[in-house]
Amino acid sequence: MTTQVTPPPQRKKITRRKPGEKSSKYYFDDNTQNAIIRFQEAVIVQADGTTKPDHKARDKIYAVEILPAFSTLIENLINVYGYHAIFESRDDLKNECLEFLYGVIDKWKKDRGSKAFAYFNIVAKHWLTIKSKQAAKIVQNYVSIDNRDALSRQDVQSIEDYNVLPSPEDVLTNQDYAKNLKALLAALQDKAKTDNEKLCLKAIQTIADNIDEIELLSKRAVMTYIREITGLTGKQLSMVLSSLKKQYKVAKEEVLR
Known part of the structure; x- marks a missing residue:
């Protein structure tokens, strides 16, 4: 009696491709x-x-x-x-x-x-x-402010010399900044071409008007506020900001001229 041997299944050849x-x-x-x-x-x-x-x-x-x-x-x-x-x-x-x-x-x-x-x-x-x-x-x-030993002498001096009240020079600088920001947003509003751009600028204006009441810890926090105010998706907001960035350069030159 002849025993039939079943050949092992052939393995498929796997072709690995480069990423992308x-x-x-x-x-x-x-x-x-x-x-x-x-x-x-x-x-x-x-x-x-x-x-x-x-x-x-x-x-x-x-x-x-x-x-x-x-x-x-x-x-x-x-x-x-x-x-x-x-x-x-x-x-x-x-x-x-x-x-x-x-x-x-x-x-x-x-x-x-x-x-x-x-x-x-x-x-x-x-x-x-x-x-x-x-x-x-x-x-x-990054160095923790609580880790005094890791701070440089200049950092320690800056912390010790810190005053709660800003200097008169800082007050004037902040006033000029606020004035220029208001003028810049107004110039961008005139250049806005789409409803989403106008909506985004209005949200930025809202944040600027309430800057003392909003806790802005990072760029991500700012983006989150704009998203919540406008209701735009991440992709829509990305497109709008890309367009506004190009117009911002022209508007900034006009305001600071």
């Missing part, structure tokens, strides 16, 4: 790159022949066709390389990076030969690396 290799073709493809090109080309020709960004068209293209790809790109980088920033949540880190990528969309040039994915992948990775290193440096340099 598989997903890059799925979420950041030629359609995304074409959307970025259309974003850059969305401009308004003015009477004098110069052009300015068509914010309405750009915001639509970005929200529907670019933001999802940027969002997944950043999430993948955070997952693969473990980027993190102390005192900031994962979503905060991601939204800050999204804001940065939005601001550099015009810097990628299709005629230079590089794919959009390669460019923004490198830019996002560099930004996350720098942000993580900065956060780590803050932790390393």
Whole structure:
């Protein structure tokens, strides 16, 4: 009697891909790159022949066709390389990076030969690396005020010389700051193009008007207050702040001129 031997099942070959290799073709493809090109080309020709960004068209293209790809790109980088920033949540880190990528969309040039994915992948990775290193440096340099032995002589002197009442010079400086901030917010209101931008500026004005009654411990706390006042999502707020940041530079020059 012959005994039939059953051969062992063949093991499937597993092909390991580099981080982002598989997903890059799925979420950041030629359609995304074409959307970025259309974003850059969305401009308004003015009477004098110069052009300015068509914010309405750009915001639509970005929200529907670019933001999802940027969002997944950043999430993948955070997952693969473990980027993190102390005192900031994962979503905060991601939204800050999204804001940065939005601001550099015009810097990628299709005629230079590089794919959009390669460019923004490198830019996002560099930004996350720098942000993580900065956060780590803050932790390393942090010294508890209760640990007197770890404080420098200059730190001790500054603490001992601290007065509850501000100096007259500080009072004047704070008054000038408040005046300039009010004028700056008014200038930005005039430049606001969307309802969300106006809503965000109104929230910032509310925080500024009640600054003595609000406990602002960090940038994250400020963002939380703005989110609660406006009711905007993290993605919406990121888009609005990216747009306002560009207008802020012009408004600041006008106010301080």
